[in-house]
Amino acid sequence: MTQLVGCDFSSTPTRRKPIVLAWGAASGGRVQLTRLEKLESLAAFAEWLRAPQSWIAGFDFPFGLPRELVEHLGWPTQWRECLQHYASLTRPQIRDTFAAYCDARPAGAKFAHRRFDRRAGSSPSMKWVNPPVAYMLHAAVPLLLDAGVDIPGLHAGDPQRVALEAYPGLLAREILERRSYKSDEKAKQTPERLIARKDLLTALEQGRTRLGLRLKLTHAQHDALVQDASGDSLDAVLCLVQAAWAQQQGAPRYGLPEDLDPLEGWIVSA
Template identity: 85%
Template sequence: MLLGCDFSSTPTRRKPILLALGEEAGGRVQLARIERFESLAAFGDWLREPREWIGGFDFPFGLPRALVEHLGWPTAWRECMRHYAGLTRPQIRETFAAYCAARPAGSKFAHRRFDKLAGSSPSMKWVNPPVAYMLHAAVPLLLAADVDIPGLHAGDPRRVALEAYPGLLARELIARRSYKSDEKAKQTPDRLIARKDLITALEQGRSRLGLRLKLTHAQRDALAEDASGDSLDAVLCLVQAAWAARQGAPRYGLPEELDPLEGWIVSAG
């Protein structure tokens, strides 16, 4: 089974964690269904269940090495994540804000090696989007479930977790057009058109990943109608996971020069 995850660090009924589940065969990625989780505990329970999957998860798996070394935190990934999980969100915000305040304008945040390549937000960013809190909430769940995280943590090889980023694939297909918003006032006809164009591009397999998305009419309509873009983001991660599965174990398309503290976004570069 393949999966793509759109994650929320504070899931609710209105804004749940979404898992797009599917399979790939002959270059076609079939979406089976989308599951919803309204709590971190429910999501963690699902991760621990004994099933086989390869998944792309839309949250950072690591912090920038420059930040970790500056703060004097452990530079081994598992120990660093344990230290990080022991902090509160206010402590994270205060620590990262102090780091940024001491740096010159234009280079406030520390970046992972691939951030510029992937167009991803710094994993230490605590607002817009709060990916630092996403890492804080999610990675301990992966470790508790003992999933395999290639390049970072050797776990159960039947459950493989990879860092994905839907924006990377979306930009390849529709450039920088905005296709989603959580704000009702910004859920415009232009964004609806962009979602439809993105879905069409996925179905036609226009990306360098060499995969075509297969949807039912009802699934296509549901993805277009979700103005938050959360379900479409989960599907984008599903396609990235399918690409990784085609590359195969043990690296799933990740580069040999991957930093074992920072990790890597699947299909970047």
């Protein structure tokens, strides 16, 4: 049976800030969370990707760069070749290249965006701080390629391991609008954010999103998700729900639009 996975990713995972995998299964419009798994290194993440399993997974990191940026820099415009070039760069080289691009642009339009970024409310995939999604892409996507997984719309691979770009903020914002539900900083882990996490989970359990799926949790799972003030576990679960929606849409597109840009990719359910 194909398992579902939601992944909250860190480009520099540690014991304190691990990569979180939310495992589950879907049936009859319900998504059952089965377990949370934490990976404390990129090596552990790479090993998990390579393991012979059957899953559809939603990953919380960008799968591509804006076409506008790639063409401006003169990088390859084929997805695999572009990402291989990107992987050959160091993080300082990426930061300096992207900073120079932004410095030459007018105020209010510093970053290049992928076609769907504004629709999804996602950060430009070239941002190297707050959040450093450019480094997340740099750390993660080469591991997807090395593992030979299938990346619909971008790269054909093992159809038993299907990798999709997910974004927890897309689903969270539908429920909470602009309310914040998480922070890595202790001082910002407020009662208001705690209440927001409870409200978010209640809406997911009741199926009050446009995806029409109901999240099924045990009491212990519910409490653990509420108590994780970083929101990492909850973000993994949000990605799990998006992966379940993609599974409903089915192969080979998994709900991705026919006209997606094969360089930029697409966030599932955006």
